[in-house]
Amino acid sequence: MKKELSYRGMSTTQLIEKLKELADSANYCEIEGYLCRAICLLEQYRDEYDFVHKNDDYDGYD
Numbered sequence: 001m002k003k004e005l006s007y008r009g010m011s012t013t014q015l016i017e018k019l020k021e022l023a024d025s026a027n028y029c030e031i032e033g034y035l036c037r038a039i040c041l042l043e044q045y046r047d048e049y050d051f052v053h054k055n056d057d058y059d060g061y062d
Helices: 012-021 028-054
Strands: none
Touching: 012 028
8 A cells, every 4th residue: 555645744845846856747646735735835934924024013122
């Protein structure tokens, strides 16, 4: 039995490398898994970016 790949645990670097390696022969499920992970990472970075820049006016003093 073939073990399914875990896309959730992939780092950004691993994901980029896998996307670069994808050939035309890759099956749809494999491509879909990598793209879903990429979307999750992009959403996470967007949320972190928004949080950091939302608090730009904070100077550390109350």
